[in-house]
Amino acid sequence: MTAPAPIVGVVGGGPWGLSLARAVRRAKQSEVLLHTRRHADDSQPGIDIVRDFAPLAETPLIILAVPSPAVRSVARELGDHLSGRHMVVHGIRGLSGDDLRTVSQILREETPVRRLGALGGPVQAPELHSGRASAMIVGSAFADVTATVVATLEGPWLQVKSTDDLVGLEWASALMGCLSVGLGYAQVRDDVSPGLLAALVSGAVDEAVAIAKVAGAEASTLYGLGGYGDLLASMALHDRPEVVVGRALARGASLEEAQKEAELRVEAVELIPRVARFAQLQGVASGFFAALADILTRQTSPEAALARLFGMRGR
Amino acid sequence: MANTRAAPIFRFNDQRASLVRKTVDRVCEVTGDPLLALNDAAYHETRRLDGSKRPREQERLESWKSLARRLSRMTQGERELALRELAHEYAEDIAGNFDPRVFSFSTRLVPTLVTGLLNPSSLARSISDPASLFSIGSLRDKVRVEGDIAQLQRLAEIGTLVFVPTHSSNLDSIVFGFALEASGLPPATYGAGKNLFTNPILSFFMHNLGAYRVDRRLGHRVYKDCLKTYSTVLIENGFHSLFFPGGTRSRSGMVEQHLKLGLVGTGIEAYTRTLVAGQERKVFFVPSTINYLITLEAETLIADFLEAAGKARYIIVDDESSRVARVAAFMRKLLSMAGSVVIRFGRPLDPFGCAVDEDGVSHDKRGRPVDTSSYVRNVHGDVALDAARNNQYTRELGVEIADSYRKETVVMSTNVVAAAAFELLRQATGSRDLFSLLRVRDEVVDRDTLAREVLRIRDQLVDLEKSGGVRLHEGLHQISGGDMVAQAMRAFSGYHTTPVIQPRADGVALRDPKLLFYYQNRLVAHGLGYDPDRARRAS
Numbered sequence: 001m002t003a004p005a006p007i008v009g010v011v012g013g014g015p016w017g018l019s020l021a022r023a024v025r026r027a028k029q030s031e032v033l034l035h036t037r038r039h040a041d042d043s044q045p046g047i048d049i050v051r052d053f054a055p056l057a058e059t060p061l062i063i064l065a066v067p068s069p070a071v072r073s074v075a076r077e078l079g080d081h082l083s084g085r086h087m088v089v090h091g092i093r094g095l096s097g098d099d100l101r102t103v104s105q106i107l108r109e110e111t112p113v114r115r116l117g118a119l120g121g122p123v124q125a126p127e128l129h130s131g132r133a134s135a136m137i138v139g140s141a142f143a144d145v146t147a148t149v150v151a152t153l154e155g156p157w158l159q160v161k162s163t164d165d166l167v168g169l170e171w172a173s174a175l176m177g178c179l180s181v182g183l184g185y186a187q188v189r190d191d192v193s194p195g196l197l198a199a200l201v202s203g204a205v206d207e208a209v210a211i212a213k214v215a216g217a218e219a220s221t222l223y224g225l226g227g228y229g230d231l232l233a234s235m236a237l238h239d240r241p242e243v244v245v246g247r248a249l250a251r252g253a254s255l256e257e258a259q260k261e262a263e264l265r266v267e268a269v270e271l272i273p274r275v276a277r278f279a280q281l282q283g284v285a286s287g288f289f290a291a292l293a294d295i296l297t298r299q300t301s302p303e304a305a306l307a308r309l310f311g312m313r314g315r
Numbered sequence: 316m317a318n319t320r321a322a323p324i325f326r327f328n329d330q331r332a333s334l335v336r337k338t339v340d341r342v343c344e345v346t347g348d349p350l351l352a353l354n355d356a357a358y359h360e361t362r363r364l365d366g367s368k369r370p371r372e373q374e375r376l377e378s379w380k381s382l383a384r385r386l387s388r389m390t391q392g393e394r395e396l397a398l399r400e401l402a403h404e405y406a407e408d409i410a411g412n413f414d415p416r417v418f419s420f421s422t423r424l425v426p427t428l429v430t431g432l433l434n435p436s437s438l439a440r441s442i443s444d445p446a447s448l449f450s451i452g453s454l455r456d457k458v459r460v461e462g463d464i465a466q467l468q469r470l471a472e473i474g475t476l477v478f479v480p481t482h483s484s485n486l487d488s489i490v491f492g493f494a495l496e497a498s499g500l501p502p503a504t505y506g507a508g509k510n511l512f513t514n515p516i517l518s519f520f521m522h523n524l525g526a527y528r529v530d531r532r533l534g535h536r537v538y539k540d541c542l543k544t545y546s547t548v549l550i551e552n553g554f555h556s557l558f559f560p561g562g563t564r565s566r567s568g569m570v571e572q573h574l575k576l577g578l579v580g581t582g583i584e585a586y587t588r589t590l591v592a593g594q595e596r597k598v599f600f601v602p603s604t605i606n607y608l609i610t611l612e613a614e615t616l617i618a619d620f621l622e623a624a625g626k627a628r629y630i631i632v633d634d635e636s637s638r639v640a641r642v643a644a645f646m647r648k649l650l651s652m653a654g655s656v657v658i659r660f661g662r663p664l665d666p667f668g669c670a671v672d673e674d675g676v677s678h679d680k681r682g683r684p685v686d687t688s689s690y691v692r693n694v695h696g697d698v699a700l701d702a703a704r705n706n707q708y709t710r711e712l713g714v715e716i717a718d719s720y721r722k723e724t725v726v727m728s729t730n731v732v733a734a735a736a737f738e739l740l741r742q743a744t745g746s747r748d749l750f751s752l753l754r755v756r757d758e759v760v761d762r763d764t765l766a767r768e769v770l771r772i773r774d775q776l777v778d779l780e781k782s783g784g785v786r787l788h789e790g791l792h793q794i795s796g797g798d799m800v801a802q803a804m805r806a807f808s809g810y811h812t813t814p815v816i817q818p819r820a821d822g823v824a825l826r827d828p829k830l831l832f833y834y835q836n837r838l839v840a841h842g843l844g845y846d847p848d849r850a851r852r853a854s
Contacts, residue, residue: 060694084690112679
């Protein structure tokens with residue numbers, strides 16, 4: 001006889017949190033407690049809405065899906081109800097502060113939980129929401145965390161890979177989000193051929209790997225599903241928010257207009273300049289991220305930006 | 316003050332046979348396939364002993380070869396028996412001894428005699444006051460012990476203490492043992508390299524003060540399992556323990572940041588096993604730093620570090636600690652200077668790296684009390700032994716211990732002056748390459764410039780100390796740069812074979828860049844001083 005699927009907690013009532021809650025429910029019919037402060041009634045069969053964190057004490061696995069600026073305050077409040085028995089896995093692409101702290105570092109500082117993990121990879125909220133076949137990756141240094149997440153989320157429509165390189169996956173998710181902005185930017189330019197685009201992508205990923213390694217990431221994680229895989233999916237995902245922002249900027253939209261067009265919050269917009277600064281301080285080459293930062297602040301023309309991305313002078 | 320004579324180690328000899336038996340039983344229980352384990356042992360031992368000219372080792376080699384030939388024909392029962400015999404042999408070899416009479420002798424009489432022999436005026440005082448012969452007070456002003464002793468005394472009564480100090484000298488275990496005694500803390504059992512048992516000075520104490528033997532030449536699974544299991548069983552049974560997580564003495568002089576965590580992990584397993592048995596016994600790790608004004612083996616250690624760019628000899632058997640005259644000279648030097656050794660007990664941690672309060676309650680980084688047993692419960696709430704999970708907790712504990720090492724390092728005048736002098740050497744040569752700097756001989760630097768550089772580094776350390784990042788030896792906060800140079804010069808002179816720095820008419824001569832490098836390395840983990848890795852990256 002198999003043990004009943006444990007109750008799963010999901011924190012975050014945005015599209016991403018709601019999609020994750022639905023994915024959990026769909027995979028193993030697990031009971032889900034969805035913590036949201038939104039007023040919309042997202043309850044569905046098997047997904048109960050809760051307004052405070054106390055009921056989550058009964059859920060051994062909690063998935064966190066809140067915007068990165070809210071992570072610390074949410075974690076602090078949530079931490080009052082958790083213990084070392086809990087597993088907390090987040091699906092947040094951000095890195096916090098100028099020292100680029102990962103979300104798992106913040107969770108470690110704000111909660112008693114130690115069995116931490118992250119979700120990453122190419123899967124997007126609409127795929128999770130509708131049950132369209134896709135893939136994701138879970139990262140944790142704790143094997144029981146990755147095993148529990150795989151058992152909770154994997155199904156015929158969702159492949160869940162795992163890695164023990166949590167730091168690598170968090171950095172991969174954050175940096176690929178940034179590079180997706182650049183990808184969207186280059187995609188709509190007539191002067192960027194497929195060959196140049198391929199050169200742009202591979203060069204940018206190499207740069208991301210060098211930066212993430214300084215923080216302790218393993219290169220293989222960035223070259224895997226959580227890194228390259230994520231970025232490859234962006235090439236086909238025209239409605240991915242980061243890609244939308246990049247495309248809008250390339251067409252000459254202001255940053256504000258581009259973000260409005262994306263409809264969802266894009267963590268990469270705030271992260272790109274901080275990554276460029278971090279890389280500079282660490283003495284790591286960061287031409288792509290510096291160029292992206294210039295694009296965001298419109299300190300450079302699209303032509304000059306592309307020339308800089310490709311390391312060319314006046315084409 | 317706690318009654319240290321009630322400590323479990325005073326009952327060690329009564330329990331020794333039981334500890335060995337438990338070790339053997341558990342090693343046999345966790346070894347999946349005796350055939351693989353014995354094959355692995357035979358392979359490693361045959362390779363190690365091959366070519367040895369020693370009759371005993373040749374005999375041993377033949378015995379291993381014979382076992383390797385027979386293994387495939389043996390029945391499962393015969394293999395299990397062979398494994399049990401091997402595990403028993405190793406467990407017996409590892410298990411130490413504890414003689415309360417030697418303990419009493421060493422802690423009461425030896426410090427006074429050592430002090431007296433090396434400092435005759437003190438011996439004369441002792442003779443006129445016989446009671447002082449049985450006091451450890453004579454070393455007290457030389458060896459300072461700092462930290463929250465009262466908390467540790469309390470924790471020793473409610474759980475098992477595992478001391479995890481920094482390691483820079485073969486004298487560490489003796490000095491640390493003295494610190495425990497002087498603080499009213501119970502003695503701890505500890506794993507000492509088997510090579511130390513051949514050291515004429517140390518072996519007497521090692522044999523009889525609760526040390527168990529670690530044979531670093533044996534690298535196969537069965538031996539490692541025996542060693543770790545013995546340590547686990549000791550902690551489970553309440554024996555306070557001492558490990559050096561650096562694994563070996565710091566060759567470079569740097570505060571250890573990359574720790575070997577094999578034995579540290581036994582604390583978590585021991586704690587989990589007490590929970591599984593329904594008899595929770597808390598385990599408290601005590602990161603500590605041992606800080607010397609000068610280091611007995613500095614010359615050998617730094618030479619070893621530099622040799623072949625870090626291809627260090629793991630076991631050094633012929634350093635200063637094996638030479639009676641050098642030890643005597645070193646002790647004479649140390650005893651002539653107050654506070655020349657400082658031992659700092661850091662904040663205790665539970666096996667999961669959480670800070671522990673005076674009642675043994677763990678707290679997360681926000682200060683919330685935490686039920687430590689929750690860390691080893693599975694999703695169903697049951698306590699479970701899980702080696703992979705415990706390994707990760709051990710890695711995280713290692714990070715906390717390394718962090719504590721940085722914070723609890725007590726910076727001495729010799730470290731600051733060496734860092735200043737090395738920086739001036741670097742400026743004078745215009746080189747960042749370590750080996751170019753080490754080749755420079757007798758560079759003379761201006762006395763005032765050196766004093767200014769000393770103050771610049773001291774001020775950085777004071778700022779770091781304010782944020783809890785390090786500790787400065789008492790007296791360094793107010794002292795002038797020139798006085799600190801003079802203090803360090805006094806400490807260096809008369810012990811090392813080459814004077815490290817020496818006064819000259821036109822300034823201060825930097826006589827031994829290797830030793831300057833060694834002593835300044837103590838600051839590298841704090842982002843100060845010359846960091847060879849950073850220099851390499853920058854170039």
